[in-house]
Amino acid sequence: MVRPTQKKQIPNLQQAIKDVAWKHIAKHGAPALSLRAIARELKITAPAIYNYFPNRDALVTALIIDAYTSFGDSQLAARDAAPPEDLTGRMNAIGLAYRQWALKYPQRYQLIFGTPIPGYHAPLMEVLPSAARSLSALVSVIEQLRLAGKLNVKSFPKVQAEYKGGFEMWKKYGGEADILSLTVAMLIWARVHGIVSLEIAGNLPPLGTSGDDLYLYEMKSLNQQFIKE
Amino acid sequence: MVRPTQKKQIPNLQQAIKDVAWKHIAKHGAPALSLRAIARELKITAPAIYNYFPNRDALVTALIIDAYTSFGDSQLAARDAAPPEDLTGRMNAIGLAYRQWALKYPQRYQLIFGTPIPGYHAPLMEVLPSAARSLSALVSVIEQLRLAGKLNVKSFPKVQAEYKGGFEMWKKYGGEADILSLTVAMLIWARVHGIVSLEIAGNLPPLGTSGDDLYLYEMKSLNQQFIKE
DNA sequence: CCTTATAACTAAACGCCGTATATTTATTAA
DNA sequence: TTAATAAATATACGGCGTTTAGTTATAAGG
Structure with a gap:
């Protein structure tokens, strides 16, 4: 006759599993x-998780989307902390926030951009909205630089036809941009x-405070190469 | 009394396991x-592998060292294919070979530079010799550029004391260099x-032949930024 | 030639894992 | 009160890395 709602000892088990x-x-x-370790900690049985996620990969996908969202929040917040007319200031803020977020949550960074889960491949259609949003901060600033005529791309490689299609989805979720x-x-x-992933994976020699300097150097290189004035 | 040598249906089982x-x-x-899948294919039992590798991680380490060696061979061959006096030519050859090797062996690339094995962390002391050698091609060319006064590093961040120590091992195996x-x-x-790892992981939109152009653009950027004349 | 030490293997088991199936429990609308 | 059903458990399967114990084949020493 009916359709019970939800109850439980743990009020929001779906969220608790992700936590x-x-x-x-x-x-x-x-x-x-x-999954079994998660269930142990929550004092439930492993199959109970299947009421909330159809399988482990679905849980991982949910985690990735959350990570992208956290990352995107950090990017957008960094952008909006600088005044809208200070485009280079926004660029720098975004760049710094990128590395800071990655160093703060290295496991999340690797979850998103690495391939740390055996046999798992992110379903593009589910992940792309939050992924594109996380990069939209950078894209929007560059687009505004372009509109302001401050983008230095004289010798930029010509974009080919076959390659344009790949960006359509990005544009849909990441904001309209050239x-x-x-x-x-x-x-x-x-x-x-490149820098951040090597740094997080421990493939660079220990940089100490020089890690900051090198990163800032690369950000300056980007400024000089791509921004006029 | 004695110490038998090795026999067996499979002559070099250690190598066969890696293959x-x-x-x-x-x-x-x-x-x-x-390990069990490897054993199945070789028609032996899984514990037999433990005669050749103390555990799965040791096998992975051996594979990583082999991958580094293959990668290093490719890098050194690319360097030596250009005449010794043509330093920029050698730089370009190394850069192109880098991406080509990665695209040819994406799984090896991720094995080396990613973190694809659950719970595995490469033992630095075992891996570093082959790792440093694989980068020695690039290092040697840059060192020669520096000695020739062609390295453009005016505004390069000052190297700090704490950071020098991290390079000692590199220098030991990668060749003496400033x-x-x-x-x-x-x-x-x-x-x-940065480019190659995103490309291999499928995190970039499909680039088609533009992938080549973008990579070449970055190589040109490197040339213009770091090499005089 | 025959014993004996031992390297190299197999057999069996342990405790993990993800997941499928069947069953029980608790809730709630009719 | 009853019937429907969501949400949990119980149980099981086959996979994994790894350990332990036992077997087999080899080769040197007497």
Whole structure:
């Protein structure tokens, strides 16, 4: 006859599962994520989790979307902390926030941009909205630089037809922007990701405070290369 | 009394295990690596592998060292294919070879520079020799550029004391070079790694042939920024 | 030639894991 | 009060890395 609502000892079990998952990821790394371990900590049985996530990959996808959202919040907040007319100031704020977020949540960063879960591949259609949003801060500033005629892209490689299509989804969720701006954003993203991912993975020698200096140097390089004046 | 040597149906089982491991990694990705699956394919039992590797991590370490060696061979071959006096030509050859190797062996690239194995962390002391050698091609060319006075590093961040120590091991295995050259090499490495890792992980929109153009653009940027004349 | 030490293997088991199936429990509308 | 059903448990399967104990084949020493 009816359709009961939800009750429970734990009020919002769906959220509690994600919370415990993040706690385990922070402590033992993403690859160590285990439904059974989560269930143990919540004092439920492992199959109970399947009422909230159809399988482990779905949980991981939910975590990735949350991580993208957290990352995107940080990016947008950094952008909006600088006055709208100070475009280079916004650029720098975004760049600094990128690394700071990554150093604060290295496991989340690797969850998003690495491939730390055995056999897991993120379903593009589910993840893309939050992913594109997280990069929209950078894209929007570059687009405004372009509109202001401050984007220095004289010798930029010509964008080819086959390559334009790949950006359509990005534009849909990341905000309307010229494909040139999207491409420049991608290049900038690749540069900061290069340093940050090596740093987080421990593939660079211990940099100490010089890590900051090197990162700032790269940000200055980007400014000089891509921004006029 | 005695100490038997080795026999067996499979002559060099240690190598055969690694061969099958690479086959599985190429086909299903590094995270899917399984001792039992390797054993099945070799028609032995899983514990037999423990005669050749004390545990799965040791096998992974051996694979990583092999991958670094393959990668380093490719880098050194690219360097030596250009005449010794053509330093910018050698730089470009190394840069192109970097991406080509990564695109040819994406799973190996992720095995080295990603963190694809659950709970695995590479033992630095074992891996560093082959790792440093793989970057020695780039380092050597930059060092020669520096010695020739062609390295443009006016505004380069000052290297701090605490940070010098981290490079000692690198220098030991990667060839003697000024710390300035090592730092520039690191920065260049971070840039190419940024693009290549995003590309391999599928985090960039499909670039088609524009992938080549963008990569070449970044290589040109590096040339213009760091090399005089 | 035959014993004996031992490297290299197999058999079996342990405790993990994700997940499917069947069953029980608790809630709630009719 | 009853019937429907969401949400949990109980149980089980096959996979994993790894440990332990036992077997087999080899080769040197007497």
